[in-house]
Amino acid sequence: MIAPGVLLNKIAALALLAGLLVLAYAGLFAPIAHKLSDTRQKIEERRDELGRLTLALNEHQRDAVTDEPNIRALNFTMLEGESDQIRAAALQARVNAVAADEGIRLSSVTVLPPRVDDALRLVGIEIQLQAGLKQLQGLLFTLEAQQPPLFVGMLQIARAADSNVRPHRELDARLTLFGATTKSGGG
Incomplete structure (x- = not known):
């Protein structure tokens, strides 16, 4: 028979070993397993997001193909001309x-x-x-009312340096104007 002190020592050693194994699992393996689980979940979320974005891109590309007939169906007037240079020259002459x-x-x-x-x-x-305020307003209103429509991309207005000397030319203005044509109409 085993002495009670030795049996108690063996039980204590086994309990200590079990405690160390639990601590090792809790200290080393559980955080690694948790980190792997989080990483898997993030990868799955990114895959879902990528799938949604791919679907949205495909829908946008499909819609872009059908946009041109929709614009024509709205009777949207486009700039006329064989090439971009001719259209730009016509736009310049109009302005x-x-x-x-x-x-x-x-x-x-x-x-x-x-x-x-x-x-x-x-x-x-x-x-x-260089123009007066009323002249600049008249220019913008007239261009806006004409067909095909023009889009103002940028407008900068500042007081002219020599505005005291030149009546009706008190503003320096810089603006970009765009006219629309179809995407296929390059040149």
């Missing part, structure tokens, strides 16, 4: 004519590179001018 009617002399006209926005290709110009 020059309206400015002349308003008594404005353009100091600078620059053709901008075409931009593509969804199913539209935007052909634009940047103009700089």
